[in-house]
Amino acid sequence: MDGAGIEVRGLRKRYAGGPWVLDGIDLSVAPGTIQGFIGPNGAGKSTTVKILCGLIPDFEGEVRVAGCDPRVDPVEVKRHIGLVPENAALFDALTVAEFLLFVGRLKEVDDDVIRRRGQTFLEVFELADRLGARIGELSKGMRQKVLLTSALLHDPRILFLDEPLSGLDVNASILIKDLVRRLADEGRAVFYCSHVMDVVERVCDRIAIVDDGKVAAEGTFDEIQARRGGGSLERIFADLTSEGDVAPRVDRLIEALDS
């Protein structure tokens, strides 16, 4: 297995004797690649990310992240990754500057480096004047920018981004998409989860569609499109994962409101 990216073979996971949440996931993310990871609610995306990030230790199958087994050495995995989780809670009592110092110090980054990188990121994100503001006072988009900054402070080799554009305005979204592209071009592996299909279609080099704990389709967008006979990613996604036509279900909802 490659030591720099992500390798997953036969990944299976279930909680407390329940059904298999993940049922044989195979995936390979090489350095320099943005891997899109999409699926309907409850398909197993978050569980996969948690396993890859060393947050869930009990699973079946073989997993390597930056050459490390997250089951055996989760701390070493966490040293090499940057994680931007969806709905992340932050330390609301800390100021932005304190939060960046806190996270950076936990990752053994030198204070001067934290200040330099943090200042630059926040200036580019137009947040430099918020360094002294409490995180609890920030808007959702501002918090997301702080989270992205903290995830990149230690210059990780692998990035896990779960809805990284959530709450961001259009300009910031464009900035982050370009940043992610450049980070990958410089050799980092990026694992990108999102429900925004057109972003995934345009940003990601390869896309994996998961449904019911299995990979339903995997490849570049062109490869998937060719196999499915054309159409947008949204259409292909719906064909693979939806429970039939949408229209009758919308009819039911409207009828419920009318009754």
Added chain:
Amino acid sequence: MLTLVGIGAALGALARSLESPFAWSSTALAAVALLALFVLLNEGAATLFDPTDAAVAAPLPVRPRTLFAARLLAVGAGLLLPVGLVALPAGVVAATAHGPVAGLLAFPILALGSCLGVLGGFATVYALVLRAAGPARAQRVVTAAQVFGGGAVYGGILFGLHGGASALAAAVDVRPELVVLLPPANLGAVYGALLGEEVRWLGLHAALAAALPVVAGGLALALVSREFGRALLGDATLPGVRGAGWPGGWRAWLGARVNSPGPGRAGFLLAAAMSRRDTAFVRAAYGTLVMQVVVAAAIVFGGRSGEISPRLGVAAMLYMVAAQLPWILQLAAHGPERDALLPLRSLDAAGLRRYQAGALRGLVLGTAAPFLLLAAVLMPALLGLETALDAVLAACIGLVMILVFARRMTFPALFTQGPMRRNATTQGLGQVWAFALGMAGGFLLHLPFFLHPLAPLVGIPVALLVAGRLVRSLDDVRLKRRGWAGAGL
């Protein structure tokens, strides 16, 4: 709970020694009111307005006044348990003197009335603060009231015992009509009349007893609507501080001096920030420390001249403060929502130890140490320079005790246990024991130095040396490591 039942039973026993049912019930109902006020200060204010659920409540098509009334009811329901635990035993014991109807029926009902009056008054004051200070500053005023309110109530009782109560009694003797202005006496008059006691101005008493909760509650609701609505709409946050903002000042300087780079400094930074800004921590920890200072001051200053040696008083005060550390550590186990702890999960066991040691240093230097220092400076200024050496020695020994506690106690990694929902959850017999042992240990260590006024000169450098050694060895502090490496947080 047992303490409250015991207090209730003791109050009830007073009924046999006080001839007048009016006097007894007024005293007992004043105690119930004080308890209710204490509970409201500590826990009720946080329930009255909780910014975290403003996002849920604000979009609902319900008037702010209705929401406030609902919260008031919830707070009132929360008072029933502590007040009942005092009032019911008091009534049961009093029934042996005043009969079952008075003790088991009338007294609990009047205790409820007393409780409602306090709740109404508290809500009115809260509404006035909201209106005067605005939603954001009101939260700070409430937190300050919680920190200093407990101490003020205790101080009022303790210092009042030495003069205030007798002054009030004298004033009522001179102008008996003043008694109608005392709410517990209004209810007490009703109780006395029920038992056939002749009570002056009974009608006025009864009218005031019935009117107070209604008027106070109504006034609170009338005052609160607009401001509470603003608060619900998210106006409860003070404007952010803008500018460079990278941490500086003496805390950052100290954090860099006493910790190596990395997780230790991260822990120090977090502890220094949380111990100043986390409202639940601030009101519980500093409230307790303030109360200890007030109690100790009452012991030292409230006693008759010559009753307590000033040197002994200084030592007592400082050891009472120092012995609070186990309680503060328990409080500091609580932190933000668990999801926020994600960065901490990248630490291995060695990194965690460094984080913990840094957080401990930040906590000690940010909480107990300033109180020790302040007391060590203030007490000689108030009690005479002859206590100065004892004050410094007691501060040093107090610091040693704190560090010994920190090394010997097994406690979870600081600020990792999720938010503290209620103050009372961290109280327990362990705290009482730790406090008693801390006091006893401090006095035992200090005892030899009472032999000669200059003897503390020997103890101070010894204590400082030991403290230095303990600070350096904090990196080895024992932790609960079970489940840390994986999903332990």
